[in-house]
Amino acid sequence: MSSTTADCGCPPAAPVETYTAKDFRSTLKPIWCPGCGDYGVVTGLYRALASIGRPPHEIAFVSGIGCSSRIPGYTTAYGFNTVHGRALPIAQGIKMANPDLLVLVAGGDGDGFSIGGGHVPHAIRRNLDLTYIVMDNHIYGLTKGQLSPTTPRGAKTSTSSYGSIEEPVNPLLYVLAYGCGFVAQAIPSDMDGMTKVIEEAIRYPGFSFVNIQSPCVTFGDPEDQAKVQKAKMKKLSDLGHDPANRLRAMELAQTYGTDLYTGVFYRNPNPPQTYDHYIRERQEALRPKQAAA
Amino acid sequence: MNDLIIGMAGSGGDGIVSAGESLISALAREGYYAILTKSFGSQIRGGESSCRLRVATAPVLNPGGTLSVAVVLNWEDFLKFGGELPVGPDTVVIYEKKTGVAPADIPLKIKPSVVMAVPMSEMAMKAAKTLQAKNNVVIGLLAGWFGFGRQAILEGIRRKFGKKGEDVLAGNEQAFAAGFEYAEQNPIGTDKRMSPPAGSGGKRIVTDGNEVCAQAALFAGCKFFGGYPITPATEIMQHLQKDIWKHGGSLLQAEDEIAGIAAAVGATYAGKKSMTATSGPGFSLKAEVLGLASVSELPLVVVNVQRGGPSTGIPTKPEQADLFAAAFSAHGDTVRPILAPISVEDMYGVTVEAFNISEEFQTPVVVLSDQEIAQRKDIIDPVDTSKFKLVDRLAPTAQELEPYVRFRFTESGISPISHPGMKGGSYLAAGIEHNESGAPTSSGEMHARMNEKRLHKMDALKNRRDLFVIEGDADAPLGLIAWGSIAGVALEAVRAARAQGLKVKVLIPKLVYPVVEEVYQDFFASVQHGLVVEQSHQGQLHRIIRMWTNVPRKFTALARSGANPITPADVLAQITQISQTLAASPALVPTA
Numbered sequence: 113m114s115s116t117t118a119d120c121g122c123p124p125a126a127p128v129e130t131y132t133a134k135d136f137r138s139t140l141k142p143i144w145c146p147g148c149g150d151y152g153v154v155t156g157l158y159r160a161l162a163s164i165g166r167p168p169h170e171i172a173f174v175s176g177i178g179c180s181s182r183i184p185g186y187t188t189a190y191g192f193n194t195v196h197g198r199a200l201p202i203a204q205g206i207k208m209a210n211p212d213l214l215v216l217v218a219g220g221d222g223d224g225f226s227i228g229g230g231h232v233p234h235a236i237r238r239n240l241d242l243t244y245i246v247m248d249n250h251i252y253g254l255t256k257g258q259l260s261p262t263t264p265r266g267a268k269t270s271t272s273s274y275g276s277i278e279e280p281v282n283p284l285l286y287v288l289a290y291g292c293g294f295v296a297q298a299i300p301s302d303m304d305g306m307t308k309v310i311e312e313a314i315r316y317p318g319f320s321f322v323n324i325q326s327p328c329v330t331f332g333d334p335e336d337q338a339k340v341q342k343a344k345m346k347k348l349s350d351l352g353h354d355p356a357n358r359l360r361a362m363e364l365a366q367t368y369g370t371d372l373y374t375g376v377f378y379r380n381p382n383p384p385q386t387y388d389h390y391i392r393e394r395q396e397a398l399r400p401k402q403a404a405a
Numbered sequence: 406m407n408d409l410i411i412g413m414a415g416s417g418g419d420g421i422v423s424a425g426e427s428l429i430s431a432l433a434r435e436g437y438y439a440i441l442t443k444s445f446g447s448q449i450r451g452g453e454s455s456c457r458l459r460v461a462t463a464p465v466l467n468p469g470g471t472l473s474v475a476v477v478l479n480w481e482d483f484l485k486f487g488g489e490l491p492v493g494p495d496t497v498v499i500y501e502k503k504t505g506v507a508p509a510d511i512p513l514k515i516k517p518s519v520v521m522a523v524p525m526s527e528m529a530m531k532a533a534k535t536l537q538a539k540n541n542v543v544i545g546l547l548a549g550w551f552g553f554g555r556q557a558i559l560e561g562i563r564r565k566f567g568k569k570g571e572d573v574l575a576g577n578e579q580a581f582a583a584g585f586e587y588a589e590q591n592p593i594g595t596d597k598r599m600s601p602p603a604g605s606g607g608k609r610i611v612t613d614g615n616e617v618c619a620q621a622a623l624f625a626g627c628k629f630f631g632g633y634p635i636t637p638a639t640e641i642m643q644h645l646q647k648d649i650w651k652h653g654g655s656l657l658q659a660e661d662e663i664a665g666i667a668a669a670v671g672a673t674y675a676g677k678k679s680m681t682a683t684s685g686p687g688f689s690l691k692a693e694v695l696g697l698a699s700v701s702e703l704p705l706v707v708v709n710v711q712r713g714g715p716s717t718g719i720p721t722k723p724e725q726a727d728l729f730a731a732a733f734s735a736h737g738d739t740v741r742p743i744l745a746p747i748s749v750e751d752m753y754g755v756t757v758e759a760f761n762i763s764e765e766f767q768t769p770v771v772v773l774s775d776q777e778i779a780q781r782k783d784i785i786d787p788v789d790t791s792k793f794k795l796v797d798r799l800a801p802t803a804q805e806l807e808p809y810v811r812f813r814f815t816e817s818g819i820s821p822i823s824h825p826g827m828k829g830g831s832y833l834a835a836g837i838e839h840n841e842s843g844a845p846t847s848s849g850e851m852h853a854r855m856n857e858k859r860l861h862k863m864d865a866l867k868n869r870r871d872l873f874v875i876e877g878d879a880d881a882p883l884g885l886i887a888w889g890s891i892a893g894v895a896l897e898a899v900r901a902a903r904a905q906g907l908k909v910k911v912l913i914p915k916l917v918y919p920v921v922e923e924v925y926q927d928f929f930a931s932v933q934h935g936l937v938v939e940q941s942h943q944g945q946l947h948r949i950i951r952m953w954t955n956v957p958r959k960f961t962a963l964a965r966s967g968a969n970p971i972t973p974a975d976v977l978a979q980i981t982q983i984s985q986t987l988a989a990s991p992a993l994v995p996t997a
Contacts, residue, residue, distance in 0.1 A: 140833075140844055167828070168831055169825070169826065169827060169828045169829065169830065169831050170825070170826060171825070172674075172675065172825040174671070177836070182845075184833060185833045185835070185843075185844070185845065188831055189831060190824075190825035190830075190831050190832065190834075191831075191832070191833040191834065191835075192671075192674055192701075192833075192834045192835070193833060193834070193835040193836065193837060193845070194667075194670075194697060194835075194836055195693055195694060195696075195697050195836045198663060198664070198667040198694060198697075200664075201631075201659060201660075201663070201664035201665075201667035201668045201671065202667045202668065202670055202671035202674070203671060204657065204668050204671065205629065205631060205657070205667065205668030205669060205670060205671025205672040205674075205675070205679070206671040206672065206674060206675040206825065207671075208629060208655045208657060208668065208671075208672060209628065209629050209655070209671065209672035209673075209675035209676070209677040209679070210675045210676070210677070210825065210826060212826065213675065213825050213826060230660060230661065231660060231664055233660075234659075234660040234664070391655045394650045394655075395650050395653055395654075395655070397650075398650040398651045399650075399651065399653070400651055
């Protein structure tokens with residue numbers, strides 16, 4: 113972490129105060145359906161942020177459009193509920209403008225892997241220190257149940273009455289293939305496990321990705337709900353998976369859609385320098401001498 | 406002479422454009438003013454290329470019309486430029502003797518009085534043993550016949566070739582000398598020599614609109630640029646990527662046009678002045694995020710360097726046909742100010758103004774530049790930056806942070822804005838409609854109030870009469886309106902018409918949108934006949950003005966598709982014709 117004080121007025125970024133989950137909960141009441149997985153996600157996030165210990169005003173939380181993209185408003189952080197698919201480039205602009213901020217990005221599977229899918233590889237290869245949380249429910253919920261990029265083949269939705277005839281995107285393999293340094297998966301019904309990977313993702317120095325299979329109670333497959341998920345879940349730590357093993361991570365990730373592995377698939381044991389680091393370095397190197405004096 | 410227009414054409418290897426660049430640098434040092442425009446075929450390398458260089462003792466308003474001098478390295482290439490290099494009876498035509506065409510048979514409709522066939526290639530080979538020195542032969546001929554720049558040109562040659570070895574330098578110096586001597590030995594009879602400049606060049610610079618835009622953005626405090634390469638806007642990013650870091654800023658060459666503006670929106674949300682630049686196709690892609698900046702009330706500068714459209718259109722030629730897109734491409738009820746520079750030099754003030762307006766009114770501002778202003782080279786005096794005041798967005802006071810209400814209804818419609826990092830200032834920004842505190846809402850009543858807030862806050866812009874240039878006879882029955890790079894053409898035509906005793910005036914809006922009704926109504930008070938002069942087939946400014954104001958019945962448009970130059974002579978001819986009509990119907994002329 114940096115000790116520079118940017119002109120934002122941020123104090124040096126060091127966790128000195130103690131926060132509880134409550135400090136990150138806003139007064140806004142979620143619009144989600146009762147039983148939606150996203151309630152769990154936001155609760156896990158409050159807890160993770162409390163352990164991280166950064167004050168809410170030093171956090172910028174960016175989302176796109178969709179049910180899950182409402183999440184920034186339910187926190188006390190600076191929130192930006194933007195447009196469909198553009199959360200990642202907007203978040204990168206925020207981080208570049210002020211690298212001292214903790215920047216979180218969230219959205220659904222449609223936001224991240226359909227309309228905004230083109231931004232994901234570039235966010236990964238650029239490697240700004242951001243955390244991207246996808247609430248993957250395999251359906252478009254806000255628009256009432258259309259095919260999403262992660263809807264399984266054969267699924268009947270309001271835009272596939274006879275069953276989907278295309279392969280879903282595999283979010284885990286997608287980000288691993290582009291070289292993402294931290295890749296994890298979680299389910300909200302495993303609150304402790306989910307909170308832990310969110311926290312780990314935020315602590316990872318670079319672009320980190322967490323796919324949370326967050327069930328849609330209204331339009332989702334009855335076989336894709338909290339109880340079923342919890343029964344199906346296999347913890348990667350229980351399997352003795354070594355998160356430093358990228359090839360093994362890709363092998364495990366291939367089973368997305370059939371097996372439900374949770375935990376850290378991959379954590380780069382030697383994280384490369386971040387883009388924000390290079391920005392500071394360049395600004396420092398090129399700063400006019402007289403201004404520094 | 407105090408105004409000379411040189412047009413040159415050849416194939417890629419002839420170094421014609423490089424000759425134009427060498428000349429304009431020399432002319433700047435000598436104390437002249439000039440505009441250099443370049444034009445190429447569609448090939449990436451090679452093919453035909455041309456340039457026009459207008460030199461004058463006073464600041465030049467536009468690239469001009471009919472050539473005073475045509476330099477033809479080969480006829481086929483020259484003729485491809487058609488209307489861009491028009492030859493008249495008074496044009497001095499200098500051409501390569503090797504083309505084998507007899508002076509009486511040159512392939513031009515007009516027979517110019519002075520035609521010189523010069524063995525340029527032969528002279529280059531003799532002087533420098535390479536055809537590459539041909540452009541210095543051409544420069545020598547021009548310097549000899551038209552009497553400018555000898556010393557400054559020789560300095561330029563030494564600077565350019567000094568590093569390439571003594572032989573190369575000597576060869577090019579000799580090529581120049583050969584051209585110069587040829588001109589002295591073969592006088593062209595007519596006295597076309599340029600008058601000496603009023604003073605020395607001093608610190609005058611040769612620059613273009615894209616470079617000026619980048620410099621002005623940094624001066625205005627721009628700390629972030631997000632963009633994607635697109636002709637003819639790319640150089641803005643190229644200049645900024647060298648310097649923005651020195652100002653503590655950063656730059657992102659994004660994966661696409663949308664990500665470019667999205668990152669810029671992120672940066673402005675984070676509290677930094679930010680900018681993106683593009684041309685028509687990219688502007689279309691950015692439209693949705695522009696709407697986001699409007700509804701979340703974030704300052705942002707978006708430069709659109711217009712080119713021929715729609716779609717890929719003609720990327721290397723100017724057009725003024727993105728005005729509708731700039732004004733109307735965002736969905737919903739939004740108004741975003743549009744500014745347009747009228748010259749390379751003016752790009753500085755307009756860019757600074759765009760940042761100031763965006764910050765003051767917390768809105769995206771579109772700067773509509775065009776390919777000509779962006780890429781032509783002008784000799785300009787150093788910009789006096791002391792005349793500019795810089796504006797920063799309104800920050801909340803300590804009291805306003807307890808509690809902070811981001812979109813608070815205020816008398817002006819402008820609410821104090823915080824940014825991540827500011828303690829007590831946390832709020833939810835959103836593309837979704839919201840209430841004063843930023844919470845999402847679908848209430849019709851709140852939507853109407855927020856629309857009113859966002860539109861009303863621009864009202865103060867309408868007092869900015871300094872963003873309009875008005876010149877000519879205040880009570881003239883004949884009025885012109887022009888904008889962007891065409892403004893300089895209209896201005897020159899109006900000055901020429903008034904010099905002939907005609908009564909005419911011109912209005913040049915730099916604030917093109919929103920339409921400031923009062924300015925037009927005042928202007929139209931005396932006007933019976935008139936024209937909007939613009940380079941768009943539909944006459945987009947003419948139509949937009951008519952949407953908001955009552956224009957005089959006989960107020961029409963001289964509207965021409967892009968890539969078809971409008972010259973001062975074209976406009977003067979229209980002014981003369983309309984003046985005759987007005988004189989023939991005296992009942993319409995005010996008596997007082």
